[in-house]
Amino acid sequence: MANVKLSKSEENYLKSIFNLSEFGNKQVSTNSISKVLNIEPASVTDMIKKLSKKNLIYHEKYKGSTISKSGIKIALQIIRRHRLWEVFLHDKLNFKWDEIHNIAEELEHVSSEELIDNLDKFLKYPKIDPHGDPIPNKLGEIDFVDKISISDLNINEKGIVSRIINEDEEFFSLLKKLNIEIGTEVKIIDKIEYDQSLEIHIDNKSVIISKDIADNIKITKI
Amino acid sequence: MANVKLSKSEENYLKSIFNLSEFGNKQVSTNSISKVLNIEPASVTDMIKKLSKKNLIYHEKYKGSTISKSGIKIALQIIRRHRLWEVFLHDKLNFKWDEIHNIAEELEHVSSEELIDNLDKFLKYPKIDPHGDPIPNKLGEIDFVDKISISDLNINEKGIVSRIINEDEEFFSLLKKLNIEIGTEVKIIDKIEYDQSLEIHIDNKSVIISKDIADNIKITKI
DNA sequence: ATCTAAATTTAGGCTTACCTAAAAAATTTA
DNA sequence: TAAATTTTTTAGGTAAGCCTAAATTTAGAT
Numbered sequence: 001m002a003n004v005k006l007s008k009s010e011e012n013y014l015k016s017i018f019n020l021s022e023f024g025n026k027q028v029s030t031n032s033i034s035k036v037l038n039i040e041p042a043s044v045t046d047m048i049k050k051l052s053k054k055n056l057i058y059h060e061k062y063k064g065s066t067i068s069k070s071g072i073k074i075a076l077q078i079i080r081r082h083r084l085w086e087v088f089l090h091d092k093l094n095f096k097w098d099e100i101h102n103i104a105e106e107l108e109h110v111s112s113e114e115l116i117d118n119l120d121k122f123l124k125y126p127k128i129d130p131h132g133d134p135i136p137n138k139l140g141e142i143d144f145v146d147k148i149s150i151s152d153l154n155i156n157e158k159g160i161v162s163r164i165i166n167e168d169e170e171f172f173s174l175l176k177k178l179n180i181e182i183g184t185e186v187k188i189i190d191k192i193e194y195d196q197s198l199e200i201h202i203d204n205k206s207v208i209i210s211k212d213i214a215d216n217i218k219i220t221k222i
Numbered sequence: 223m224a225n226v227k228l229s230k231s232e233e234n235y236l237k238s239i240f241n242l243s244e245f246g247n248k249q250v251s252t253n254s255i256s257k258v259l260n261i262e263p264a265s266v267t268d269m270i271k272k273l274s275k276k277n278l279i280y281h282e283k284y285k286g287s288t289i290s291k292s293g294i295k296i297a298l299q300i301i302r303r304h305r306l307w308e309v310f311l312h313d314k315l316n317f318k319w320d321e322i323h324n325i326a327e328e329l330e331h332v333s334s335e336e337l338i339d340n341l342d343k344f345l346k347y348p349k350i351d352p353h354g355d356p357i358p359n360k361l362g363e364i365d366f367v368d369k370i371s372i373s374d375l376n377i378n379e380k381g382i383v384s385r386i387i388n389e390d391e392e393f394f395s396l397l398k399k400l401n402i403e404i405g406t407e408v409k410i411i412d413k414i415e416y417d418q419s420l421e422i423h424i425d426n427k428s429v430i431i432s433k434d435i436a437d438n439i440k441i442t443k444i
Numbered sequence: 445a446t447c448t449a450a451a452t453t454t455a456g457g458c459t460t461a462c463c464t465a466a467a468a469a470a471t472t473t474a
Numbered sequence: 475t476a477a478a479t480t481t482t483t484t485a486g487g488t489a490a491g492c493c494t495a496a497a498t499t500t501a502g503a504t
Contacts, residue, residue, distance in 0.1 A: 043492050093340035106332045112325050118315035265462050
């Protein structure tokens with residue numbers, strides 16, 4: 001199985017399928033891919049056929065797609081590139097942590113293994129990116145630092161924000177408005193039964209965030 | 223005239239047309255574009271129409287293309303990106319000077335003005351790239367360091383190699399074989415009337431190079 | 445269990461950026 | 475200057491990656 005060069009589109013699909021699959025453990029629906037990539041389901045079906053033919057995913061008609069071993073391997077390399085570029089943009093070029101995602105989204109498709117290895121070395125082999133996400137090494141090995149979310153804390157417990165899952169522009173501006181970033185200390189004041197939203201303290205100011213928001217913010221308990 | 227985002231192909235055509243035009247002063251033939259880009263003339267005609275419609279070049283049927291003011295402006299920005307990435311690859315990631323061209327060829331199409339400006343700052347605003355080519359600044363201003371070529375030297379004169387014009391892989395390996403790089407001292411031993419090839423000394427060893435090769439190696443006279 | 449709604453696929457179309465073959469224009473040569 | 479050659483353009487075609495509309499399959503509600 002020669003390591004065929006993938007197009008930018010193919011790489012983006014593969015990355016999304018991998019992310020939706022929870023490390024290859026779950027079948028991924030055509031609709032969910034359509035949603036994260038903002039591409040019509042019919043087009044997704046086209047690409048699924050293409051990736052299946054290359055044995056990067058397995059597809060069962062009308063059921064969903066599963067990413068293959070070789071698909072996972074490639075996806076991890078794309079994620080590695082993305083996160084290394086994010087470290088570069090943040091640490092070396094002084095971009096803010098909420099400005100780096102879109103640029104890294106382009107840089108990750110520049111395909112030179114030597115480039116990435118040299119970049120890795122230049123950055124001193126970082127383990128996590130500026131959003132707190134772990135960076136796979138050259139072999140695709142990755143630290144599973146899947147921390148607990150804000151919503152897993154009980155009332156009066158505290159945590160330090162360590163990782164932001166959702167990388168959408170809107171989510172970043174929301175966090176900015178809430179004064180939340182990596183390293184911010186949060187304390188749970190109340191859990192609202194009705195919709196499971198949470199009242200939390202940030203800088204001693206009280207705000208209420210939805211369960212969905214809380215789920216997207218991983219923390220280290222303190 | 224809004225600054226419309228160009229595709230990778232459009233950028234490559236524009237850059238080539240600019241390079242062939244000698245800073246916008248010469249009309250460029252369809253065939254010459256075809257040759258440097260390795261794309262059939264018929265396809266070049268297609269793209270010429272596209273770029274003309276965007277007023278980046280002017281085209282006179284069966285005569286040739288001239289790059290416009292706004293075309294030059296964009297071409298200089300693409301060249302700026304290319305050369306800044308080359309400096310980064312060479313100075314920071316420790317790539318050899320003959321390995322950087324192809325990677326920079328991809329990186330130059332990542333379109334973020336802020337990225338390039340921050341990269342420029344990170345690299346301390348370099349004036350030349352590792353091949354000795356001048357780097358346009360943010361405004362497109364560029365030092366005209368168009369030095370003389372080896373072939374302009376007379377017998378017994380010496381020079382320091384300052385700039386390599388041809389950036390093809392083969393040309394680099396030829397230079398490697400000849401032990402020529404930026405900074406190498408060369409001395410003219412003889413000029414051969416027959417085909418204007420030159421006998422030169424490098425590290426006190428004598429070699430004969432064709433006029434074409436000599437023209438592609440710029441030097442500073444010493 | 446059937447009927448409906450949602451998810452998925454198929455069919456047919458479009459644009460970009462390329463191609464080949466053939467026609468047209470310009471240039472060179474005799 | 476007319477014929478031959480070269481250059482350029484036109485015409486028609488292809489693959490990738492998207493689209494919409496319609497058909498098909500699956501899942502959910504009653």
